[in-house]
Amino acid sequence: MKLKRVLGWSAIAIPLALLVAAFIAYWTSGNTCDDPNIAAPGNPMQAIVYCDYGSADVLRLENIEKPVPADDQVLVKVRAAAVNPLDWHYMRGTPYIMRIEAGLRKPKDTRMGVDFAGTVEAVGRNVTRFKPGDDVFGGRSGALAEYVTARADRAVVLKPPNLTFEQAAAVPIAAITALQGLRDEGKVQPGQKVLINGASGGVGTFAVQIAKSFGANVTGVCSGRNADLVRSIGADHVIDYTKEDYTQSGEHYDVILDNVANRSLSDNRRVLKSDGKYVLIGGGGPNDQGWIGPLAGPVKTLFLSPFVSQDMGMLLAELNKEDLTILSDLMQAGKVTPVIDRRYRLSEVPAAIRYLEEGRARGKVVITLE
Numbered sequence: 570m571k572l573k574r575v576l577g578w579s580a581i582a583i584p585l586a587l588l589v590a591a592f593i594a595y596w597t598s599g600n601t602c603d604d605p606n607i608a609a610p611g612n613p614m615q616a617i618v619y620c621d622y623g624s625a626d627v628l629r630l631e632n633i634e635k636p637v638p639a640d641d642q643v644l645v646k647v648r649a650a651a652v653n654p655l656d657w658h659y660m661r662g663t664p665y666i667m668r669i670e671a672g673l674r675k676p677k678d679t680r681m682g683v684d685f686a687g688t689v690e691a692v693g694r695n696v697t698r699f700k701p702g703d704d705v706f707g708g709r710s711g712a713l714a715e716y717v718t719a720r721a722d723r724a725v726v727l728k729p730p731n732l733t734f735e736q737a738a739a740v741p742i743a744a745i746t747a748l749q750g751l752r753d754e755g756k757v758q759p760g761q762k763v764l765i766n767g768a769s770g771g772v773g774t775f776a777v778q779i780a781k782s783f784g785a786n787v788t789g790v791c792s793g794r795n796a797d798l799v800r801s802i803g804a805d806h807v808i809d810y811t812k813e814d815y816t817q818s819g820e821h822y823d824v825i826l827d828n829v830a831n832r833s834l835s836d837n838r839r840v841l842k843s844d845g846k847y848v849l850i851g852g853g854g855p856n857d858q859g860w861i862g863p864l865a866g867p868v869k870t871l872f873l874s875p876f877v878s879q880d881m882g883m884l885l886a887e888l889n890k891e892d893l894t895i896l897s898d899l900m901q902a903g904k905v906t907p908v909i910d911r912r913y914r915l916s917e918v919p920a921a922i923r924y925l926e927e928g929r930a931r932g933k934v935v936i937t938l939e
């Protein structure tokens with residue numbers, strides 16, 4: 570009787586306590602914008618900052634303190650940066666599940682951007698890989714700024730001399746995603762038939778070229794207006810999705826790299842060889858996110874994969890210097906050339922993000938700081 574009463578009270582008290590804890594965590598979560606003691610920057614630089622989640626209207630170009638490199642860091646004068654869908658995910662805090670890490674009510678980190686290219690201005694005393702004057706590119710949060718610091722042993726490498734800063738800045742997230750998707754998940758081999766859904770976007774334009782460099786026979790799916798672009802970067806076949814559904818083509822592919830996720834897994838399986846590999850990269854615009862957004866696809870692939878002969882997987886790309894070096898070599902060899910769609914200035918980042926959110930970018934959208 571006593572146990573029953575304890576269980577009964579617990580059933581009410583535990584969810585109530587969790588609710589109160591979530592409520593407190595939500596209302597106490599904040600960021601440096603709430604701090605009235607922050608002094609005016611003594612040595613200022615311009616950076617894109619946001620204090621609250623929302624549309625691109627929340628982004629501000631502000632003067633903040635110029636960073637000083639720690640012992641294991643380099644200080645880079647940013648000459649160009651690039652924007653990615655990742656940036657508008659952080660800006661909007663969607664899908665909402667990501668706020669567990671990014672900040673429940675407001676963004677914990679008020680800085681924006683990841684991809685950058687620039688010149689090393691100073692190095693920490695333990696840094697031997699780089700010296701002032703080196704031109705580099707890489708990925709580091711807070712890259713939409715005049716300066717960024719990055720750990721010298723992380724995702725930063727020398728810029729190939731044959732690339733402009735804008736081209737180099739276009740590379741990190743999009744090209745690493747394409748490389749890891751095709752090589753690590755897709756395990757693409759020479760002669761294999763590879764389909765890239767969303768071949769004209771940031772990831773897609775790198776994926777077409779990287780798959781060709783692996784010796785694959787590449788089919789790119791894009792709209793008619795981008796067909797010539799996708800052919801020009803090496804695709805052997807192009808499917809105009811406004812006229813033809815690739816999942817009804819009757820073809821069978823060894824690997825599908827899916828940057829759009831606009832077809833069901835069973836539709837994709839229909840055009841995958843019996844031992845083929847489906848690699849989900851992402852998909853969906855700002856209005857499709859909700860609570861778990863693109864994570865619904867990976868959950869389904871996880872459940873489906875053990876029951877079918879094909880390998881249904883997803884990729885969560887990871888920035889690292891080894892893969893940046895591989896990409897650097899491919900670009901020096903002329904096998905991969907970044908495709909740049911539009912250029913914006915640092916003050917125009919809100920416009921750049923708005924354009925990216927439309928989902929119509931043809932290659933990469935870059936920010937020029939020179």
Ligand SMILES: NC(=O)c1ccc[n+]([C@@H]2O[C@H](COP(=O)([O-])OP(=O)(O)OC[C@H]3O[C@@H](n4cnc5c(N)ncnc54)[C@H](OP(=O)(O)O)[C@@H]3O)[C@@H](O)[C@H]2O)c1
Pocket residue numbers: 653654655742743746766767768769770771772773790791792793795810828829831849850851852853884885886887925928929930931932
């Ligand atoms: N998993 C990861 O680690 C990872 C890493 C990077 C990116 N991502 C995700 O991957 C996705 C793609 O990223 P991105 O940088 O390539 O985006 P993006 O540059 O914004 O992609 C825009 C491109 O998508 C094309 N597109 C739109 N609807 C299409 C459709 N129905 N069929 C074929 N193409 C279509 C557009 O071509 P049209 O104008 O011709 O339609 C446009 O060229 C995003 O969802 C991003 O969040 C995931």
